[in-house]
Amino acid sequence: MSEPILIENPMYIVDARGVRKGSSFTIIDGEVNFKERIKSGRIVDARNRVVSIGFYNCHSHIPMILLAGFYSNLGFWPWLKNIISLENKLMDKGILNDENTYYSSLIYCSLLARSGCCGIVDMYYYWWSAVNACEKIGLRIMSGPPNPNSWSSFRREISRINYNLFTPIINMHSLYGVDINIIKSVVDEIRSNIPWIKLHIHVSETRDEVYGIWSKYGKYPIQLLEEYNLIDNSLLVHLCWTTYSEIELLKHRRCFMAHCPTSNALLYTGSVAPIVELDEVGVVVTLGTDGFNPSYEVNLRRVAKDSVLQLRQQYWSAEVSAWDVYRFLAVNGAKLFGVDNVIAEGRNPDIVLMDIVREARSFVDEDNLIEFIVYSPELTPVRMVIVNGNIIYDSGFNSDVEKEITYALSKLSNVRRKVCEFMGEVENEE
Secondary structure, three states, X not given: OOOXXXXXOOOEEEEXXXXXXXXXXXXXXXXXXXXXXXXXXXXXXXXXXEEEEOEEEEEEOHHHHHXXXXXXXOOHHHHHHHHHHHHHHHHHOOXXXXXXXXXXXXXXXXXXXXXXXXXXXXXXXOHHHHHHHHHHHOOEEEEOOEOOOOHHHHHHXXXXXXXXXXXXOEEEEEOOOOOHHHHHHHHHXXXXXXXXXXXXXXXXXXXXXXXXXXXXXXXOHHHHXXXXXXXXXXXEEEOOOOOHHHHHHOOOOOOEEEEOXXXXXXXXXXXOOOHHHHHHOOOEEEEOOOOHHHHOOOOXXXXXXXXXXXXXXXXXXXXXXXXXXXXXXXXXXXXXXXXOOOOOOOOOOOEEEEEOOHHHOOOOOOOOHHHHHHHOHHHOOEEEEEEOOEEEEEOOOOHHHHHHHHHHHHHHXXXXXXXXXXXXXHHHHX
């Protein structure tokens, strides 16, 4: 049981129902209680603060912060080819291993938590190390072994995890990386044992990918997934090059998509995901950083802002609003993680407290608050993060986590030096 947390006199409350004037409430064993003001636990002065439901990073390759700066100025395919080659070489050299992956994950996850992230969907090597990092901090995580080949191997892998905020997911890289028949066989086998589990897969990120799938199968990627009954209960990532006929196939289907505007722009994949149309047909749109390499981003609200800017440019329209991307970031992110997305009596949402800085208080109101949250995160900085009823961040982490982060920073300085030396050796050989 966690100690009660009394949130006193917040200026505003924001959740799936919108913005409203704040009122005090207590969090008791994770549940919101507006009737009792229990002062025996933690008391939080929330004057001049906004209380929001949490934010979620719904697609990431967490440990890739270790490779920050490598190949990030290349386009998608050269970047991918070089990164995969480098990862394989670093694993062969023992540099990319579970220990270094853990410390990389701890740094990246701590940066995300500082900006209000409450849960992360991950896909990477040594995947359990990222889970351990999330457990250390107190974040939710959805992950699993990359490209599993059977239920037995998948079960063996996930059985090593004993963390109540971990949810397994089927990580299949892509339709160009894994044969569709293998994906179908493994997904069906795993779902026969875990019916609710989601498939997490990159889809239609580049035009070349779409044409490649068409050349091989005679179908576009979403059409291929539909033929193999792999759309429902899936998290489809990117969807930058999606046709209108494919969008129609997704109408009223039980699926999610992760929009990653920042990384797609940096890798210049050439198109913006049609999230307006996807949202309209019932796809649950969420947002993701896609990892630090290549996005260089740890603030999910800046990803949300990137989404608005790109879509307004693409559509020549202000049709996409700050509320839309707040909904993708927080409301729909909570849906993906199965978390309550309203701050109401008896509910158990994750919660983020943001300051309204002194200079902005005179011109922030109920009508424009969402715009400030999305467009000006510097004017509404995160001060506290509460996940599953526990304070995991309060202008800093607890002493044990801070000590571990300090050690991780020292450790990774040496690891990065080894990576750079190795890169130099590779370049000299070439």
